[in-house]
Amino acid sequence: MTAELPLKIALYTGKGASHSWIWFVDTLSSHGINTIEFITDTGDIAADVLVVSGGDPFALFSHIGKHGVSRIRSFIEKGGTYIGICAGTYFALRFHENPYPWLNLVDGEISNFAIEPPPNIRMPHKYLVKYRDGFVFHPVREAVTLEYNGYTIQAPLYGGPGILSANAEPLASYSQFTPKTMFLCGKEEARQALLGKRALITKKVSRGCLYLFGPHFEHPHFPDANRELIALLSKIPHRGYHVEPTGSQIKGNEKRTWIKEVKRWVSNGRLAAFGLQNYQWKIGEKMYDPERLAYFFQACFKLVSFLELQQSIRAIPDIPERARTLTLQVRNLGPDAAQAEILLEGIKTLTSDLYSLYFSTLQPPQLPRTP
Amino acid sequence: MELYTDLIAVVDLDAGEVEEVDIEEDFIEKNIGGACANNALLSQYPDSVILGTGVLTGTLFPGSALGVVTAKKNGTVCHSAFNWFSGPELKLSGFSFVVLKGKAENPVYLWLHDEIADIESTDLWGKNTWETTAYLREELGENRIQTLVIGEGGEKKSGAALLVNNYWGTDDRNGLAAVLGEKNVKAVAMRGMGEVEISEPEEFISAAEEVLTGLKSKIQKKGAPVEGLEAITQRFDACFNCPYACRNFVETGENEGVVIFERHLKDLMAHGLDVKKAAETLQTCYQLGVNPKYGKDPNALTTMGSQPAQPLEDKEGWYYTLGVCPILDQFGIDEEAAVRAITAGTGLEISADTLDDIVSRL
Amino acid sequence: MVDSRSFLTLSAITTYPKEDGKPLYYVIGLSCQVITMIEIDPQICTACGACEVACSLYREEEVFTTMRSSIILHREERKNYYGVMLKREGEVLLGRPEGVEVMKEGESSDTGGGGKPILLREPCDNCTDAMCVRFCPTGCLKEV
Structure with a gap:
């Protein structure tokens, strides 16, 4: 009977998560997968799949902590599937005698670690992260070509690793650069660091499984990679988790009043975010630009625009007030990274709540069919 | 409705409420837009101030920067134009037309964005137009916001009141800033992040490009043709999508200056000021929101008595309906191509004769 | 002569298996594209x-x-x-x-x-x- 329930995905959006989880949600939703639950800690993962996407692995660990890590291990051992993408992959790899008690379920070296990395030629703020006695460096960004299942596809790389000699099954490797590949170091050094190295690996652990991606197969501009990601998800066993609806059903005047207030403040926040000046904030080990904030507000605005057109929607009462607070924070935002971090976490939560309402409005939760 | 965003904001200043009314195709077919559509709305909502965009405002049709403000003054229906980026920004805010009816109990500004019209109470009354625009941009967090503002002239309902767009004077020849003052409306702030649909894009582009090519071949000048002005001009500016950069920017101090509107500068020079002094005085006029047509002392202009209405002249009604700047008329706009653009853009069968008939009602 | 903003594109590469099963590569099209840039x-x-x-x-x-x-x-x-x-x-x-x-x-x-x-x-x-x-x-x- 539980096989009738759809695949339930828990997506980590807490501290350390950047904005790339929006790509994951949009891509899955465009393929009809709307059973996504957003989580900001890993204490109790009631889902078939846990996805930890891009961001700052150091911040991820700091927030998830030892207890959260042990819960993820337990989730996998009991049959759950862990999907790591970019930061989520670093988080799961054990490399260079990792001093952090990260997930460490897959042994392997990464090819983009060096005591003395190649000279950087562009985007210095994206190039290096100090790590132990050396640096994790990011030789290229944007689209790269991968060997996957005997043919080639393209996917973008935004800091994900090249993986060496992992005790896991390789599924894809970096095979070529593309005209759109952006080199952050010399081409030859980039070639040595990346080409021929693994881009996607999988490993069974106890009853569960891990898939670790370097590149972002979920990026909406890469339909071939999207299809492979969906195909991979389709193979994951469903373990019978219910997806609880978010919020409560409203319609008529109640809906109109609620949506108008949300739209008012999301619109104000969006346009203020687009108007932000040339600040950069270092949050954890990662640099954040105004466009990251604008990206979240833009996503919120699209979701609100969808809900506005529906006759009956799911709603959370305090969202208008939260949107207002965030807008005032954007309007008052300056160079202070601490303020930017508060805003970032707030807008991430608002975005994920609006996605949950969107999913709940779009498609009532699936219930088990009567045999 | 193609070439328009969907809504008319009917703002009830007495009640502090906004009703959003859909723009019907029939309304556009009968009134096209701009001054003609404003007229129709004024008939429907008497004693209101109407802000409206032309059918081509905010498009790739050359010179399509124009918006129109319409109100009755001393019993006469009057139109004034606003250019720069306010016309497009109004349309792209989601409201192609705004009706301001009644009177706010206390000073307010109207904030238009993403199909939301907010009536905000304000303590900006008494601030000059520059302070008001700077405040609104800072407060709302975006310097692309366009404002239509009244200064001391409008607040005091002066006959010489002038509506100001951001920092610069509009062609408010009828002092409609004073009507906003009567309604306790200090400013309208707009930000346009919306979209305007086009019925047949390729045909529209073809017509617009044809007009642009024709204009470019004839426009051999920049700035206002005023003796001595070019020598003190820092740079030339154009309104939205205009091939004629008719605006001279003249520096008046460190990091500030004034964008010249030819008629206003000439008025001041006719009052006996030299070009440099006229430019400096014009800046003060704009800060106070007064029209130098009626004198050279900006402070005195804030308390002028009522002035006669200035009707639209020559082909201005046609331009005010299309949302295209009439200053381009001196170069000769291909009217047949303009009608093709309207037809292709809206998907409505509108002939040149129909357009002329509608415009003739002004 | 191709300027520095030009690049060569292989418009198609098709693989035909030989009798021994090893692939043969044929370059089907070779084009030279000059990239336009906005200044x-x-x-x-x-x-x-x-x-x-x-x-x-x-x-x-x-x-x-x-x-x-x-x-x-x-x-x-x-x-x-x-x-x-x-x-x-x-x-x-x-x-x-x-x-x-x-x-x-x-x-x-x-x-x-x-x-x-x-x-x-x-x-x-x-x-x-x-x-x-x-x-x-x-x-x-x-x-x-």
């Missing part, structure tokens, strides 16, 4: 903003908006300081009164003008007969 002459810009709407129309095809363009108008109105920013792959071309400067993605401009989150926009795809150039009334934007 800015900020001294003749009049800040009319037509380029924003034109580029947005190219990207969205059936709407007028300013929100889809790879090019953004920047203006500090009271001092009449204005120019345009063009997003390219990995960099932003700034055309300002001081001249033209290339700002690498993520870098800051020391004199302002790089403020807006233009990085959310799609980069210029170097289209030919570009709408932004066609509708630039002053010739400030050029295809080179």
